[in-house]
Amino acid sequence: MAGQILIVDDDQTQSKLAGVLLQEAGWVIRVAGSAEQAREVLQSFQPQLILMDIQLPGLDGLQFTRLLRLDPAYDGTKILALTAYTHATDLDQARLAGCDGYISKPIDARNFAEVVRHFSCGMHPSGASDSRDLLAEVRNSFFAEGLDRCATILKELRSGGGVAAEVVRRITHRWTDLGGMLGFPDIADCAQRIEELLRRPEGPDDAMERAFEVAYHRFRAAAYARPELPRELAAGLRGARVALAGFSNEEVDRIRNLAPAAEMQIVVEPVASKWTNMQDEYDALVVNACAPSAPSALRPEKVRIPAVFVGSISLLPSLAMLPAGTCDFVLAPWDAKEVLVRLFRLIVKPAPARAPAALPRSAERRYRVLIADDDPDIQALVSHALEEAKMESTAAADGRQALDAVRQFSPHAIVLDVDMPDLDGFEVLRRLRRNSVTANIPVLLLTSYRDESDINRGREYGADDYVTKPFLPADVANRVLKMISAAPRGPTRRLSFRSPG
Numbered sequence: 431m432a433g434q435i436l437i438v439d440d441d442q443t444q445s446k447l448a449g450v451l452l453q454e455a456g457w458v459i460r461v462a463g464s465a466e467q468a469r470e471v472l473q474s475f476q477p478q479l480i481l482m483d484i485q486l487p488g489l490d491g492l493q494f495t496r497l498l499r500l501d502p503a504y505d506g507t508k509i510l511a512l513t514a515y516t517h518a519t520d521l522d523q524a525r526l527a528g529c530d531g532y533i534s535k536p537i538d539a540r541n542f543a544e545v546v547r548h549f550s551c552g553m554h555p556s557g558a559s560d561s562r563d564l565l566a567e568v569r570n571s572f573f574a575e576g577l578d579r580c581a582t583i584l585k586e587l588r589s590g591g592g593v594a595a596e597v598v599r600r601i602t603h604r605w606t607d608l609g610g611m612l613g614f615p616d617i618a619d620c621a622q623r624i625e626e627l628l629r630r631p632e633g634p635d636d637a638m639e640r641a642f643e644v645a646y647h648r649f650r651a652a653a654y655a656r657p658e659l660p661r662e663l664a665a666g667l668r669g670a671r672v673a674l675a676g677f678s679n680e681e682v683d684r685i686r687n688l689a690p691a692a693e694m695q696i697v698v699e700p701v702a703s704k705w706t707n708m709q710d711e712y713d714a715l716v717v718n719a720c721a722p723s724a725p726s727a728l729r730p731e732k733v734r735i736p737a738v739f740v741g742s743i744s745l746l747p748s749l750a751m752l753p754a755g756t757c758d759f760v761l762a763p764w765d766a767k768e769v770l771v772r773l774f775r776l777i778v779k780p781a782p783a784r785a786p787a788a789l790p791r792s793a794e795r796r797y798r799v800l801i802a803d804d805d806p807d808i809q810a811l812v813s814h815a816l817e818e819a820k821m822e823s824t825a826a827a828d829g830r831q832a833l834d835a836v837r838q839f840s841p842h843a844i845v846l847d848v849d850m851p852d853l854d855g856f857e858v859l860r861r862l863r864r865n866s867v868t869a870n871i872p873v874l875l876l877t878s879y880r881d882e883s884d885i886n887r888g889r890e891y892g893a894d895d896y897v898t899k900p901f902l903p904a905d906v907a908n909r910v911l912k913m914i915s916a917a918p919r920g921p922t923r924r925l926s927f928r929s930p931g
Contacts, residue, residue: 433550434458436475438468438491439483439512441535447574448481448537450581451653455543465489477507479550481533484513484524492527499528510549512537534680536567539653568807572608576617576649580642587639595628602628603849603878605645608807610900614652618900620645663770666778673701673708676718684766685716709734714773716740733757736776740764761818797821797914800839802832802858803847803876808899812845812876815903819911829853833861836868842917843910846893848877848884856891863892872913874906 435452439445440463449459460475462468464487468480480498484491491511498504511524511532524532531549533542579601583593602621609618624641674682682700701708709715712735719741733756740760758772799821801812809825816823824839826832828851836844844862848855855875862868874895875888888896894913897906 433478434460434476435479435481435546436468436471436477437461437481438463438465438486438494439481440464440485440487441483443571443574444483444512444535444537446578447539447570447653448542450574450577451537451539451543452546454650455547457546463487465491465494468494479546480507480509481512481546482509482529484511484520492523492529495524495527495529508550510546536570539570539573540655568608568810569612571807572612572614573649573653576605577646577653580646580649584639584642584646587642593638599625599628604805607805607878607899611808611811611903614648616648617645617652620648663774666774667696667770669696670713670773670777671697671699671711672714672716672773673699673712674716674718675701677716681718685769688766688770714738714777716769716773736773738769738772738776740769797842797911798839799823799910800826800832800835800841800844802826802829802835802844802850802855804828804850805847808847808876811903812906815907816910818904819907821907821910827851829855829858832858836862836871841871843872843874843914845874845876845906845910848875848879848888856887859888859891859893870917872910872917874909874913876901876906 435457437445437448437452437459439448439461442463445461445463449461453459460471460477462471466488482491482495486494489497495509495511498507498509508530509528511521511529512535513520513524513532514535521532533545538545583598586593602624605621606618606625609615609621620641624638624645627638627641672685674685677700679700682698686698699712714735715733715737717737717739719739736756736758738758738760756776758776760768760772797820799816801809801816801823803809803812803825804827806827809827813823813825824835824841826835830852832844832846832850833853835841846855846858850858853861855877859873859875862871862873869892872894873892874897875893876897876899877884878899885896894916895909897909
């Protein structure tokens, strides 16, 4: 047995995933959602290591750490900060409070247990992730929920208890949707198999148990799997030397870890702020445009080799002045695979030179989009895609919230899930079309339903577009832009249908 660990974190997704990973590595785990709960746990639990979330409700993690360090009973207990804030000042505060080290959120499931083990042995943890990686957060949430749900349902099945068919159906719907979107088709296929078993209650009693055992192993395999890159991408970047300017070591590792030597022979090196004098040594640059040293890098005469800039929308006017065809831009939160794809386009297939596109005036309003979906991960993915398309969004988790948000937010378009609690998407759409104020707001239905009857129903209620899950968030954003550009519509509404294939 490795020892005992207390996880103090109010984020149930992170604490569940961390707990599963550490238990599989042999640790005995206890979880507390606040400093007050942690105090109760510590009365009967003596951990060798505490994983301390900094942003706790009530007494925060730094204050709680200071109190523990004043108690001689915890002199031999190591405290590792879990934090989404990895700036030097934040880490200095954690060290001054008494933390022995840190791991940044979201955790990397592939090496988290190993990082903790190294730390418990006195070695400094490495391989932390970066808080701006939205896809990592969504994947972690997906893995945590899947592992936890499978374990709970298997326990109920093995004890002879039953599971509510409707609860299982909603769970597997979500696994099908997110499994397809996040690139885990094996999990989506397994979820569909479970749904088939729900429709055949006369099947063997142990068939459902076997199906959830398979699902558990697929979630676990996906959590530990190394990401794969397309062969064309790996071949096209083989031998490239890439400099990363303005990034933390953890951020550099995100790209390094995505290019294993067996698949892609690429050199990724962090460089100092004076990288402009070192360009001749590299084939391409990736620049953190939000770093303090970045403004000078945005001057056209400074860039002599292909460069990808990572930053916010506010930097677009400056980026428009950079040389066309040799520079590209990735909007934060960024994904390492997207950065490599942009590098591939610049190094292997450079875009033809062209004048920079005219940017919208800062005084112009951005389009507002309402996302009505009860799945927070889908909300996050669609919201990020809309943000990249220069649209702002707000979210609603059920039908009544959606109707309230329409009145308060006055959206230019709505992305509407059909299967929602309280009022479903069809009823929300029906009420919108009956109200003269909201009758002409473009609506895209986002749903798992693929039957012709459901499509016809959406057409009858006045949907402008219909996309089935799983889907590509960028495709949804493009369709929303098309709907808005086509408004106002005439009296006849047309419904376009796309089923990913």
